Amino acid sequence: MRPTQAPFPATRLRRPRATAALRDLVQENRLSVKDLIWPVFVVEGEGQRQPIDSLPGVERLSIDYLVDAAAEAAALGIPVICVFPYTDPALKTQNCREAWNPDNLSNRAVRAIKASVPEIAVMTDIALDPYNINGHDGIVEDGMILNDPTVDALVKMALAQAEAGADILGPSDMMDGRIGAMRAALEENGHSNVNILSYSAKYASCFYGPFRDAVGASGALKGDKKTYQMNPANTDEALRLVQRDLSEGADMVMVKPGMPYLDVCARVKQAFGAPTFAYQVSGEYAMIQAAAENGWIDGDAAMLESLLAFKRAGCDGILTYFAPRVARLLQN
Numbered sequence: 001m002r003p004t005q006a007p008f009p010a011t012r013l014r015r016p017r018a019t020a021a022l023r024d025l026v027q028e029n030r031l032s033v034k035d036l037i038w039p040v041f042v043v044e045g046e047g048q049r050q051p052i053d054s055l056p057g058v059e060r061l062s063i064d065y066l067v068d069a070a071a072e073a074a075a076l077g078i079p080v081i082c083v084f085p086y087t088d089p090a091l092k093t094q095n096c097r098e099a100w101n102p103d104n105l106s107n108r109a110v111r112a113i114k115a116s117v118p119e120i121a122v123m124t125d126i127a128l129d130p131y132n133i134n135g136h137d138g139i140v141e142d143g144m145i146l147n148d149p150t151v152d153a154l155v156k157m158a159l160a161q162a163e164a165g166a167d168i169l170g171p172s173d174m175m176d177g178r179i180g181a182m183r184a185a186l187e188e189n190g191h192s193n194v195n196i197l198s199y200s201a202k203y204a205s206c207f208y209g210p211f212r213d214a215v216g217a218s219g220a221l222k223g224d225k226k227t228y229q230m231n232p233a234n235t236d237e238a239l240r241l242v243q244r245d246l247s248e249g250a251d252m253v254m255v256k257p258g259m260p261y262l263d264v265c266a267r268v269k270q271a272f273g274a275p276t277f278a279y280q281v282s283g284e285y286a287m288i289q290a291a292a293e294n295g296w297i298d299g300d301a302a303m304l305e306s307l308l309a310f311k312r313a314g315c316d317g318i319l320t321y322f323a324p325r326v327a328r329l330l331q332n
């Protein structure tokens with residue numbers, strides 16, 4: 001321990017814990033609504049609001065309702081909304097061309113939000129899985145996920161999203177070389193102010209299950225994503241990935257999933273000091289919700305404690321399905 005601390009009883013560490021006012025005064029980390037990125041799911045149609053069985057409390061919204069939700073989020077002070085499309089299975093192909101269609105569902109949603117709620121920043125997802133007949137994040141040929149042709153497709157996707165008005169691009173695909181390729185294409189095409197929040201340390205995790213239901217990718221996926229997403233046993237590799245992505249022009253980096261990987265968040269923040277985010281993924285959300293619905297834990301308390309833990313680990317912000325609920329709680 002540090003030598004400046006007097007021995008007991010001169011030092012009683014319980015002293016500053018004695019009242020709420022004192023605890024507030026010495027509190028080291030705080031969760032703010034400004035730390036939140038809200039992931040949302042969009043579907044075709046109008047007046048659509050579809051519950052997702054494995055994500056209780058989360059719904060897929062058609063663009064009209066999504067715009068209302070974005071306005072509500074902005075009013076609550078949430079700075080960023082992150083759009084994920086549920087793609088019509090008929091649009092899924094081998095070459096994933098719907099991914100860079102300027103008028104695909106995601107790009108129309110981005111345009112609609114930016115037109116009505118310009119003050120909220122819109123983040124997008126860059127990966128081929130919603131558009132891929134194979135359910136993978138990359139182009140599949142003879143059972144292999146091809147890196148370089150996938151990067152070419154992702155660059156087209158990035159440009160279409162930037163064109164639609166996205167403020168932050170979120171490459172979640174884990175291909176090698178994609179950040180540099182996207183950054184160069186953005187610079188060359190007049191999008192020098194578009195941010196890239198790279199899913200740098202994305203693990204091959206079982207905690208994405210409910211998300212794959214939400215975007216309709218569960219049925220399509222054959223096999224697993226272990227040849228591109230990280231081995232949950234590794235941390236040094238996460239640092240190499242973050243370093244690589246920052247060196248290629250990422251503005252911000254992400255660790256995903258969140259709660260089981262707080263050690264990775266802490267090391268990434270300490271090593272690079274870059275804006276660092278964690279994704280409290282669908283399975284983490286579902287666990288808290290399920291336990292709360294069974295009366296096994298206090299849901300609101302678990303939500304707040306889990307999110308504060310990300311701040312303690314050094315994260316600048318968190319992607320969480322709880323965002324509007326937290327924002328309302330923090331308001332009071």
Ligand code: PBG
Nearest residue numbers: 127137172207208211281282283
């Ligand atoms: C797709 C993508 C996934 C998530 C975000 N983008 C799933 C996957 O990689 O299979 C997961 C988010 C969550 O579980 O909440 N590239």
